[in-house]
Amino acid sequence: MAVHARESQIESRTTVSPYRWVMISLAFFATAINYVDRQALSVAAPVLIDQFHMSNVAYSRVLFGFLLSYTIMNAVSGPVIDRLGTKAGYALCIAWWSVSSALHAFTTGALSLGVFRFLLGIGEAGNWPAALKVVAEWFPERERALASGLFNSGSAVGAILAPPLVAFMIFRVGWPAAFLLVGILGFIWLVFWLKIYRTPAEIQTEIRSSPPNAWRLFKTRFVWTFTLSKIFMDPVWYFYIFWFPEYLRRARHFDMAQIGEYAWIPFFIAAIGNILGGIVSSWLIRGGMRITTARKTAVTFFALWMTAAIPAVLVHSAWLSIAFVSIAMAGYTGSLANMLALPTDVFEKNAIASVYGLASMGAGFGGMLFSLITGWVVDHFSYTPVFVGFGLMPLVCALILWVVMGPIRSPILVPAS
Numbered sequence: 001m002a003v004h005a006r007e008s009q010i011e012s013r014t015t016v017s018p019y020r021w022v023m024i025s026l027a028f029f030a031t032a033i034n035y036v037d038r039q040a041l042s043v044a045a046p047v048l049i050d051q052f053h054m055s056n057v058a059y060s061r062v063l064f065g066f067l068l069s070y071t072i073m074n075a076v077s078g079p080v081i082d083r084l085g086t087k088a089g090y091a092l093c094i095a096w097w098s099v100s101s102a103l104h105a106f107t108t109g110a111l112s113l114g115v116f117r118f119l120l121g122i123g124e125a126g127n128w129p130a131a132l133k134v135v136a137e138w139f140p141e142r143e144r145a146l147a148s149g150l151f152n153s154g155s156a157v158g159a160i161l162a163p164p165l166v167a168f169m170i171f172r173v174g175w176p177a178a179f180l181l182v183g184i185l186g187f188i189w190l191v192f193w194l195k196i197y198r199t200p201a202e203i204q205t206e207i208r209s210s211p212p213n214a215w216r217l218f219k220t221r222f223v224w225t226f227t228l229s230k231i232f233m234d235p236v237w238y239f240y241i242f243w244f245p246e247y248l249r250r251a252r253h254f255d256m257a258q259i260g261e262y263a264w265i266p267f268f269i270a271a272i273g274n275i276l277g278g279i280v281s282s283w284l285i286r287g288g289m290r291i292t293t294a295r296k297t298a299v300t301f302f303a304l305w306m307t308a309a310i311p312a313v314l315v316h317s318a319w320l321s322i323a324f325v326s327i328a329m330a331g332y333t334g335s336l337a338n339m340l341a342l343p344t345d346v347f348e349k350n351a352i353a354s355v356y357g358l359a360s361m362g363a364g365f366g367g368m369l370f371s372l373i374t375g376w377v378v379d380h381f382s383y384t385p386v387f388v389g390f391g392l393m394p395l396v397c398a399l400i401l402w403v404v405m406g407p408i409r410s411p412i413l414v415p416a417s
């Protein structure tokens with residue numbers, strides 16, 4: 001407890017400056033760029049598929065290449081960022097994915113496109129572990145869920161901006177130039193990052209200490225139960241990203257113009273959910289609740305919002321269905337703001353990226369599995385059991401946090417070797 005009290009005192013001194021909001025804004029813009037780069041292919045896909053005569057199977061393999069590298073690199077990027085430090089580690093990740101995004105301009109067919117997507121996944125996997133280190137270095141415990149929600153709202157903003165931005169560039173300058181311009185966004189961010197970001201002086205010693213061995217981290221009860229909980233949470237977001245437009249088209253009979261006009265609404269509401277998630281846990285902490293209890297309570301509260309997916313598929317009105325999906329997506333981001341903050345509460349700062357990266361790799365494989373299950377269920381039955389399942393899965397996540405993870409003693413200290 002003495003160690004924990006000393007860490008809290010250091011954090012309080014570190015974060016008295018409003019400069020911390022500048023730091024988290026950099027992580028917000030990086031996350032938004034991450035999603036613009038990621039979604040650029042979705043916008044350009046009809047053009048590329050027609051130009052290079054790609055089949056649906058070929059295009060699905062392109063997507064799988066990204067998911068495969070992204071999932072595996074979650075476990076690799078975290079330890080790399082912990083060893084390089086936040087400034088160098090984040091810079092390496094965004095430089096890598098920006099070059100990879102620009103390389104899409106030189107696509108000559110499905111194979112080269114798949115290679116470029118694979119490279120993109122390698123770099124993009126590092127965004128969340130790196131951003132979490134920014135949170136851990138600059139924010140006290142009571143503000144970490146809010147800070148996590150703020151930077152993560154960049155994903156929703158990027159998902160909203162990508163379709164009109166990339167479509168406009170494709171229309172004006174063509175798809176190769178569009179990919180080049182999207183890649184340049186990352187290098188513009190990199191200039192500001194290298195000039196502005198620094199690690200607070202008060203925690204330099206802790207940050208420079210050797211990070212723990214990844215296998216030793218995974219053997220801790222927190223990491224493997226946290227991984228298990230994310231398997232039942234993260235695939236819900238993947239479902240909404242990859243399947244919701246198709247659901248509107250097939251089940252609600254929207255045309256492409258209607259999808260473009262209305263499909264952004266749940267993402268906008270999801271961005272608000274990020275902020276609400278931080279506010280709720282901060283309010284609970286200020287009310288005297290223990291840090292990790294407040295996080296678990298907030299995750300559970302917003303997991304209940306995610307059950308709105310069930311009436312979303314049952315109501316007759318398409319607009320009411322969109323409203324329920326918006327509530328469910330806000331529930332996800334509200335939960336995620338607190339899930340993101342959990343590792344920062346219980347591990348030393350030199351292990352944060354490794355912990356979240358390891359857990360995200362496990363969740364990524366779960367997401368890939370649930371994606372395959374989703375396609376099979378939709379083909380053989382309908383969207384109804386899928387929406388019901390994804391409405392209930394977050395409650396399983398919350399149950400794991402309360403029952404399997406159990407009480408948490410922070411900070412968890414893991415030897416470096």
